[in-house]
Each structure stands twice: as structure tokens, then as C-alpha cells.
Amino acid sequence: MRPGYDFQGKRVLVVGLARTGEAVSLFAAGYGATVTATDEKDESELAATAKKLRNAGVKLKLGGHPADLLVEKDLIVASPGVPSNLPLLVNARKAGIAVWSEVELAWRFLRGKLVAITGSNGKTTTTALTAHLLQTAGVETFVGGNIGTPLLAFVESSTDSSVTVAEVSSFQLENIEAFRPDIGVLLNLSPDHLDRHGSFEEYAAAKMRLFSNQLDRDCVVLNADDPAVTKRMPSGQQVFWFSRQKRVATGTFLCDGQIVFRREGDEVVLAKRHDIPLRGEHNVENVLAACTAAYLAGADPVAIANGVKTFRGVEHRLEFVAEINGVEFFNDSKATNVDAALKAIEAFPGPLIVILGGKDKGSPYTPLIEPLKQHARTAILIGAAAGKIAADFGDAVPYVHAETLDRAVQLAISAAQPGDTVLLAPACSSFDQFENYEQRGHVFKQLVRGAEERFSSRAPLRRV
16 A cells, blocks of 8 residues: 555645646645645746646746745655755755655555666666557556656556556656655666766666665566666565576576566566567667566566567657658657767667767767767767867767757758768757757757658659
């Protein structure tokens, strides 16, 4: 039985009014709390949200976070985009006020099993695939969290037999208290969000909080091929490994082209390697993790095999956009860190033209040099991080500055030759020029498809 939370008579402060903050405000107000919501944006930027919340009885403090917001508050729920070192939150903790993330609150009310998936890269693909495998098996499944829909949206619909599959970020895990997934999955660990966490150790510690409240009966799914993961293995829970490089004693691995699950000496084939429709070895790891989680959550092997075959990937993750005059264009706007960009580059034999740049997240770009030398014809640099990327590359990699994504696509089309691939894999966040990586990906696709239409509308040459 999960602990829930009695909102009656409670005074709740919600910090940050993006999708998550709005959902929390409406949920808490609906359960009888007196809710105040605050955001740094002013009324003009949040007009629609402000109207909806006021209609639900939520008080608003917009344009900043004044210190008096903490007066007589029982609970604070912070949106993922709000830094945990925000003075308002720091002072709240000092005053003994609980500070939770939305996933902490939702977990207390959700029914059924919870599969929570985190990692530096591959979270969204693995989350979507795990849900697809369970749905293929006929399991009532909800999918959300960091993937887009707040988990609170599923509280009323969840049942004792349903499974909720959640993508969970380090930002969300910073502010958990009792959050406990039945199945926790850690895909990999590489430097990311160092601009917020300060160091790789702090970032990794935030990820490992996923397992901090699990019981002996709960399941942990870990990447046996990632040294940063294996050195941090939690103890006490049932641990299942996944590996594309070696046989594991307990978990999922590749053997003679088959995906095999092994437990207590018994083995079962879940799918075949050649049925995986996704490009790149990193996606083989994602499939292994998803198969493991889905099987542990109750999906049968036949359904898992069918689900692997029929999964078509996720938008903005190595997404094919178009082919123009023999040049293919792929959108991997979700490659928001260096390791994700590296994996995207290595998914193609080349020759590539790679669009890099955006808002820097604190990691060096030097790990991209060798993959670019092996796979790419040139790199095109955009956004605020372009100067740092160029400095890290030096003379090792040919590159050109484009500043904007529009200009980058123009330069890529001019430079590309038949047989080339143009890949958007920024290795940076999008917040210097776009609202999020989704908007960046959509703009890239619009630019490419606009070029495709212009090319296809040209009159064919006459032969005489």
C-alpha cells in the first residue's frame, strides 16, 4: 500500500509552471489543498495557464519567487526545470518543509506496477519501447514522466493490474523522498547536465537515487557493459543485467543472434537480433533493457518478439526525415549531450555532415573528434556553444560556423554529395535558440522538407 498524501487543509507551493507545474497545481487543488503557484515568467507569458489555474482556485505569484512564499507552507513541489539550489528551495529545506518532485507525488497515488527508466542516453526510446512491448502483450499500460505526460495524469485511470512506464530524469530524482519503482532501469552513465549538477559524481548520485528506496522484492535492471554503472551497483534488490557483449548469469544477453533472458539457470528467447528495426549498437542495448523490463513486468516472450519487430522508434531519435538528390537527412535533436551525439555518429558508416551546437552543458567536445574523423566529411556549428566546440576541435576536424539551424541546413545541402548523410546531433541542449529539443527537431524537419519540396518541384532537364 503506497502512502498517499492527505491534501485536506494543507498549504502547497508549486514552483515552476510548465506542464508538470500545471498538473501538480490542478491535482493538489482538486484534492482539497490551498495551492499557490509561482514562476519566474510574468502574466503575459503564462496567460492561458494562469487563467486555468485561477479558475481552479490556485493563487499565483508570477515574475519571481519572493521569500515570503514559504510562510506557512506544508509542502513544496518543484518542476524538473527548477534547479534544486534555487534559494527558495534551499531555504525551504532549512525550514523543514518537504520539497518533492512530481514523480514523488504521483507515485504515492498510482496503482499497479511502476517501471522507472533512467540513464544518460536512450531513456525515451527505452521507455517507449517497454510500453510498446507491454501493450503488445495486452497489458494495460501508461507511459509518461520525463517523456512528456506527467505521471499524475494516470492516477485516476491506473488499476491494480496496470503498469506505468516512466522516464525519470536526474532532475526529477533530486527531489524524491519515498519514491520506489517496482522495476528500476539504469541504462548508462556518462557526463551530462554538469552545468546543473556541478560534477559527474553528483550527477551519477542523482541517478542512483532511483534505487534508494527499493525493497528486496523489487527489481534492478543494469547495463553490464557500462563500467560507470557496474561500479555503482545497488545492493539488496534483485539485480538483472543486460549485455550485448557477454553472457550474464542473471538477465538478458545476445547469443547466436538471439535475445536471451536467463534466471536461476533457466533461459528463454525473447526476440531476435535481426528483428530490431532501430539503427545503431546503442539501440541494441536499449532493446535489451526494454525486453528485460517488459518480461519482468509480465509480458510474454511471443508478445515481446512481436513488439520488437513492430516498434518504429521515437520522434527526434535518429529519425529519418527525407532523401534529397541522394542525400539522406536524419533528425537526432534528442542527442543533447556529447555521448548521445557520439553514439548517433557511430550509427552511420559515413560520409556524414553533422550539425552540432546549442547551449553548452559543461562537458568537453573532444570525445567527438575521432568519430568525426572516421565518419564525417565536415561539422557545421550552431548556437552559443559553437565557439567552445571549435576550440575543442582545433585543427583536428573540419568545421564551418553557421550560427543558426536555418543556415546550417543550407550549408549542409550545398556541401552534401549523393551518398552522404546529413545528421542533426547537437551534443548540446536547445535552450539558446529553441524552447526545447522537440522544437529544434521540428524546425530541422520543416527546413529539410521545405528543401525537398523545392527540389522536387524543379522542372526535369530535357534531353536533346
